[in-house]
Each structure stands twice: as structure tokens, then as C-alpha cells.
Amino acid sequence: MTDTAGRLLQIRGMRADPIRRLLASARDASAFRGDELEGVTVANLFFEDSTRTRVSFTIAAQRLGAAVVDVSGKGSSVSKGESIADTARTIEAMGVGAMVVRCSQSGGAKGVADAVSCAVLNAGDGRHEHPTQALIDALTLSRALGREADFDLSGVRVAIVGDCAASRVARSNIACLTALGAEVVCCGPPGMAPTTLEGLGCGVSHDLDGLVGEVDAVMALRIQFERSSSIGSAREYRDRFGLTRERAARMRPGAWVMHPGPLNRGLEIDGEVGDGDRSLILRQVGAGPDVRAAALLSCVSACRQS
Amino acid sequence: MVRGGRVIDPASGLDDTRDVLIQDGRVAQIAPSLPVPAGARVIDAEGLLVTPGLIDPHVHLREPGAAHKETIESGSKAAAAGGFTTVCCMPNTTPALDSPEMLDAIRVRASEHASCRVFPVAAATRGRKGEALSEIELCARAGAVAFSDDGDVIASAGMMSRVLQAIEPTGLAFMQHCQEPTLTRGASMNAGEVSTRLGLIGWPSVAEEIIIERDIRLNSSIGARYHVQHLSSGGSVEIVRRARAGGQPVTAEASPHHLLLTDEACEGFNTLAKMNPPLRTDADIQAIRQGVADGVITILATDHAPHSADEKALPFEDAPFGIIGLETALPLYAEALVASGAIDWPRLIALLTIEPARLCNLDARGLGQLREGGPADLTLIDPDLAWTIGADDLRGMSTNTPFLGRQVRGRAVTTIVAGSVTHTTGSRAPVTA
Numbered sequence: 001m002t003d004t005a006g007r008l009l010q011i012r013g014m015r016a017d018p019i020r021r022l023l024a025s026a027r028d029a030s031a032f033r034g035d036e037l038e039g040v041t042v043a044n045l046f047f048e049d050s051t052r053t054r055v056s057f058t059i060a061a062q063r064l065g066a067a068v069v070d071v072s073g074k075g076s077s078v079s080k081g082e083s084i085a086d087t088a089r090t091i092e093a094m095g096v097g098a099m100v101v102r103c104s105q106s107g108g109a110k111g112v113a114d115a116v117s118c119a120v121l122n123a124g125d126g127r128h129e130h131p132t133q134a135l136i137d138a139l140t141l142s143r144a145l146g147r148e149a150d151f152d153l154s155g156v157r158v159a160i161v162g163d164c165a166a167s168r169v170a171r172s173n174i175a176c177l178t179a180l181g182a183e184v185v186c187c188g189p190p191g192m193a194p195t196t197l198e199g200l201g202c203g204v205s206h207d208l209d210g211l212v213g214e215v216d217a218v219m220a221l222r223i224q225f226e227r228s229s230s231i232g233s234a235r236e237y238r239d240r241f242g243l244t245r246e247r248a249a250r251m252r253p254g255a256w257v258m259h260p261g262p263l264n265r266g267l268e269i270d271g272e273v274g275d276g277d278r279s280l281i282l283r284q285v286g287a288g289p290d291v292r293a294a295a296l297l298s299c300v301s302a303c304r305q306s
Numbered sequence: 307m308v309r310g311g312r313v314i315d316p317a318s319g320l321d322d323t324r325d326v327l328i329q330d331g332r333v334a335q336i337a338p339s340l341p342v343p344a345g346a347r348v349i350d351a352e353g354l355l356v357t358p359g360l361i362d363p364h365v366h367l368r369e370p371g372a373a374h375k376e377t378i379e380s381g382s383k384a385a386a387a388g389g390f391t392t393v394c395c396m397p398n399t400t401p402a403l404d405s406p407e408m409l410d411a412i413r414v415r416a417s418e419h420a421s422c423r424v425f426p427v428a429a430a431t432r433g434r435k436g437e438a439l440s441e442i443e444l445c446a447r448a449g450a451v452a453f454s455d456d457g458d459v460i461a462s463a464g465m466m467s468r469v470l471q472a473i474e475p476t477g478l479a480f481m482q483h484c485q486e487p488t489l490t491r492g493a494s495m496n497a498g499e500v501s502t503r504l505g506l507i508g509w510p511s512v513a514e515e516i517i518i519e520r521d522i523r524l525n526s527s528i529g530a531r532y533h534v535q536h537l538s539s540g541g542s543v544e545i546v547r548r549a550r551a552g553g554q555p556v557t558a559e560a561s562p563h564h565l566l567l568t569d570e571a572c573e574g575f576n577t578l579a580k581m582n583p584p585l586r587t588d589a590d591i592q593a594i595r596q597g598v599a600d601g602v603i604t605i606l607a608t609d610h611a612p613h614s615a616d617e618k619a620l621p622f623e624d625a626p627f628g629i630i631g632l633e634t635a636l637p638l639y640a641e642a643l644v645a646s647g648a649i650d651w652p653r654l655i656a657l658l659t660i661e662p663a664r665l666c667n668l669d670a671r672g673l674g675q676l677r678e679g680g681p682a683d684l685t686l687i688d689p690d691l692a693w694t695i696g697a698d699d700l701r702g703m704s705t706n707t708p709f710l711g712r713q714v715r716g717r718a719v720t721t722i723v724a725g726s727v728t729h730t731t732g733s734r735a736p737v738t739a
Contacts, residue, residue, distance in 0.1 A: 012503060105623045106506050106575070106623060107506075107575030107623075110575055111621045125505075126505055127507075129505065165502075168505060171505055196497070196498070196502045197502060199498075199499040200503065
């Protein structure tokens, strides 16, 4: 898990110090020379579709001088019945220094990590975690709030709105933001924001209107409506939990709008809110390569030392 | 001759030091200080419990169809090593045990290869699909000792009603795998804090409880013998308690893992703790133990469910449900129920002998009890033997148990089926006088 050298599988269980070290390294990314990972090959093992995360990791690896190979689920031996662990072992045997894993099963990244000895970074495993996304969000929010010197988010309140129960982004963000001192409230209909989430150390609300003026940032999650039966319709979701223009207007002065992307404009977020002055969305995307470069460097270095 | 042991026979109430003389596969005599006949093999049972052969009414032997996990031969060896002389195998094989021909095939295979008595439980519906009745009467005549679609619930209330009606005249029990399917879609572990942490879809206790409630209601006007398999929640115990207090013909079973482990065992995506029904909470464990102590739960069963290491190496959500249990069950029951003070050894032996014998109508064959003239199925137990469960102790083909490495106390040191020793460990091997 996270206590194993060279692995970034989940934020839960990580203490504030190592999180802050990663964030500081990403903040100071301009100091990367560009040859830190020269001679290292990074394999993107994407067993589930993704464009932005894969591209972001690719740019990060190239920025450090690493070579990158892409292995996708479709057209790979996984589609011929090979297990994810076997695919990982096979790729590692070809001389790979780090693996970036995206898969649809919770715990799938740990399954890869258990099978190989190289560095492993979880790029999203099922409903479990998406740790680099949470680091990206923490860095972006810290910068926007002027907390990037020490990444101490004490007193900051963040609402995560959407299908939090099924979201790996929510799970990683809850762990990351609370570790840095922030308060997190998950918001959505009861099927998407059940009170069991309180066990993760966050609050739960089913009333966005009551919450939206009380927080320093609202993070809207992408709604995959076809998967969810927790609410009657897209119309009803937008009515109750969409980050609409009207709701955004009621946010605190200086409060920020976030979204891990891609956006369903007009569903969980109005287009003009996503594009508006409060929006950190493009800054989140922009911080991706810095954070992932920092994470890759940290994991590969730790692996080399162990 | 088994000499000098503490003979516990719950059926007759015997609990005293006795010698047991066995001749031609039958118990010839049970008495204090019997003379040893010339040429007899003698097992010194001093310090041991001598009990009727243990019976497990719920195991998966995987034959036919999944011989890479287990076979009748290997699974029955595991049974013998755990002190069991009789097992009842579930019908979720490929193909399912849903016809007299399939039951006959099991009987023949068992007679040729088994190290214990094997009785089949027949599927209640064809192919275990829950759509059309099996040939219930013909299966009963062919040796089915109970009916179940185990592995799957009979989801349709209408079908369930017809199953109970068809089984009632046979006098056999119906064993339900209680899992409301629409509440457990995609679920792989107990709904709770751990599933929330791990991002796994949760399986709520109510999915079990509402099936029990429904079935008891359906059965109230039918009166078939209804048995709840491997109950996992305290709520289920209460439902069964109420039904039994109301005089309904309801029985229930508990499994070693549900008596000892919580969903915390799934931490780290540990597939060895992936179980159907899932491991739940400490409160559930305490309620199930209390149910055993109060006589609400009268059956213990391992739900021995072998899977290969490759299958259990899959990601948690893809890995199969199941834990093996035959070799490890006895000390785990002793830890959960006797050491905890819930019950004493004689009651534990009853739960492992005469009670399951009655459930599966095997008492009529003289099983689950020790009486002169009856079958010489005996288990010799050292209740104080401390050992650590290791892969080397497992005689079956699979090692999928979360109890590996656990230090336990109590072990079957000798198992005897129809007068033949099927398992012995330590220094209790028979000597010839």
C-alpha cells in the first residue's frame, strides 16, 4: 500500500507530511532538470478508457526524460483472457521502471503492485481511489487560497457534490483534504451521498442550497447518469444538485469551483460556471503533469533505494 | 477397541469414560472397562473425547465440473482430516445435481473414492435456475437428503411457494441460500465502513433477512421443513428465534467464519475473506454465538468452498466467493463457542452430530449417534491440542482460507468410518493387542 516504497496506491492512510512533500515537489516542478528519469521506461497500463489521465502521465514522464509505452485494455492480451497481474508481470519483464495503472476494479492497482517490484502508481481503480487527482486538486486549491507555502488547509471547507459513494475521486479527495486540515462535506441524494461516508471523516449533506454559501470550494463530480438509479432524472439532478449559475452566484466571495473533468455541461455544472472566474478547472488540468511528474519521481526514486 | 476415552453421545445423553468395541463396521459394545478381545486393534483414547462421527451438512465438493478446485476424493480426505465422517454436498456443480441420474452418479463416485460418507443435496429447481421444479419425489427416492439451490436463492416468491409445497410431503428439508438478488447486485462484501473505505459495493444484512422473513411467511400455511443456510446477521437470528418460538419448522446454521471474523478481514482487498454471505460485524458475531447458546441455531456447517489460488488472485470484485472449512472447523468452533463460554463440549458435539443427522434424516440410518449395533463412525478429539493452521494441514486441493497461520486449540486426532480409520494424526495410531 502507500507505506510500501515506490507505490502510490491510495491517499487513505498517508500522513500529512508525505502528502505535503509530494505537493511541494509538484509546486517546484520548474526545478526539474529533465533528465531525472532518463533511461527509465514508464508503462501506462490502462485497462479502462481514459484520455486525459493517460496524456497527463505521459507528459509528466517525458518531462523527466523517461520513455513511455502505452498498453490499453482493448487489443491487449487482457482481452484474450490474461489476468491484469500477468499482463503487469509480462510488461515488467521487458524492463519497465514504473507502471501507471487504470482499471475498473477496486483494488486492481494493488493487485498489480503485489505482482511486480517496479514503481506502481494508481491512476484510478474502480470506485476505490485516484490519488494523483486528489494531489492535483489539493495543489490547485492551495495555490488559489494562498496556502501553497505549507499546504495547511486548516479552516478550509470543501463540498464534493455528486455520486460520492461510487467515486474514486471523492474517496481520494476526502482522504487528502482532511489530512491537510480541511473539512469536507459530501453532497448528493442519499443514494449518492449516504451517511456511511461519514466513516471516511467527512460530513454528509443532501441539501446543496444550504451548503453552497458555506464553503470555500465546490467540487462537482462528473455524473454518469446511465449508471445511477439514485435519482429520477437528469432534470431532477440538475434542479437539486447541479452547480448552476444561480447557485454559483450564492457562493462565498473568493470561493472556488472545481471539477475533475470531463464536464457534462448543463447537468452537474452549468457551462458558464465551469468557464467562469471562480473556476479552477483548467488550472486543475494544468497542474496534472507537475503533480504526476513529482509522483513518478518519488516512486521511482524510492524503488531504486529499496 | 477404543479404550478409556470420555465418550460423549448427545443422542443418548451419555458423557462418561467408556470403552467402545467395534466389530464388522458396527459398534458392538459401549461399556466401562471392557476386556480386550484377542487380536483386537486398540486405540488408547485416554484424555480424548470419543464422539459420534462429525457431520457437515453443507460442503462443496465441486464434482462434477470443477475438479481443479476439489473432487469427491480430495474433499472427503479433507473431511476425514477434520474429524468428519459424513458430509452433505451441495448441488451447485456443473451440471447441477438436479436429477436422479446425477444423484446416482455422486453415489457411485463416492462409493469408489470417498474417505467419508457423502450424501447429496438435490437442486430444488432444474439447473438451479429458479424457474421450474426438479423431479422432487424422484430425487428423494434416489437418495437426496435435502433440497437446495445453494449458491443462489430462489428469488421468485411464486417459485419458492411451489418448491415448499413439493418438498413438504417428502419429509426432507429445504435449505435456503438467503440473498435477495436486487439488493446485492455487484456487491462483494458487507455494507459498512470497510466497504466504504475500499470502494466496494456493499451487501446489506437486510438482503438476507427479508428472504428469511418472506420464506417463513410463505411456509406458514405449507409447513415444509425450512432451513436457513449460513446465516450472517444478528437480525437473521432474531427472525429465526421468533419463528421457532411460534412453533414453525425452521432451523438455521452458522459457519466458522461467521462466528469469528468481521469484514475487517477484507482490508487490503484480501480475497481470502471474500465470502457469500459476507463477513459482517462484531455485533453480528456475538448475536450468532448467542443464537447458538440459546438453541436458536442448532446446526453448524462449514460451507467448505474450495477455489484455486489463481481464482483467488484475481482483483477482489472478480475473485470468487468462498472459504474452505473442513480441516479447520473443529478448533474454530471450539474457540468461538466453547472457549467463549457460549456452550460446552457436549453441546458442541450435538451440533456436529445428532442435530445435522436429524436435519438430513440421517439419524434414521443410525448416524450422528453411538449405539450398540449402529454404524461405527467415531471421531476422537484432543480438546487441548494446540496447533497452528498451516497449508500442510490441508488435505483438500485448495488452500483458500483466511485462517492460515492462526493458532488454535483442539483437533480430531482419529477419524473412523464404519470401523475403518480414515485419518489419524500424532501418536494415537492403533496398536494390536
